[in-house]
Amino acid sequence: MSKTVYLNISQITEVHHKEVQLKDVADVYCDDSAIMNKCNALRIKTIHSDKNKRYIENALDVIKKLIEMDSTLQINNVGEVDYIIDYHKAKKPNWVWQWIKTIFVCIICFCGAAFAIMTFNNDVNVTDVFKEIYRIIMKQESSGFTILEVSYSIGLALGIVGFFNHFAKLKINTDPTPLEVEMRLYEDNVSKTLIQNEGRKESDIDVS
DSSP states (O other): OOEEEEEEEOSEEEEOSSEEEHHHHEEEEOSSHHHHHHHHTOEEEEOOOOSOEEEEEEHHHHHHHHHHHOTTEEEEEOSOSEEEEEEOOOOOOOHHHHHHHHHHHHHHHHHHHHHHHHHHHHHHTHHHHHHHHHHHHHSSOOOSOSHHHHHHHHHHHHHHHHHHTOBTTBOSSSSOOHHHHHHHHHHHHHHHHHHHHHHHHHTTOOOO
8 A cells, every 4th residue: 555755845955964864855744654754764865075065956866765765655745846955064153253253244234334324315415405494494503413313313223123124133023024035035046046057067058
């Protein structure tokens, strides 16, 4: 009697060991828990190189290995057809270096954002606009530091927090932040490009 095994293979998976098992790259489900455990433990790839590298793999190879293990299995893949194993050598985290990189990125982002805001304000001449509005409403000259400048600064900070939907560990709602969306799009595009490039090289039509 055949048993149906469902595979949900992830598009890209980072691993730190050379013996890659099916459970490392896919979620496996079967009514028979013994078969499911056996499938999870199946070795699908052995990495021989010590270099950090991405390997492009195909779900058909996984299905073949499962059939070789047990010819009575009926495999149903509901995940990716082509997937990536991203191998990185196991190493202890260097928290000092991680903090240095984080602080450096924060400084770059802060300075870049500040420069962009100042450039925009100079382009549209916000200072003169505020002075003119203050003179018209208050009937006196602006000192350059009035309720308009204070409100604008506070509103700008609140607007940034609201747009990015994130402040420290707090989130305004459950939606992903714009940065998270862009990072996921970038990761998806990188994965798709790697897979497409691998297919082109195998077909001898690579553009590079």
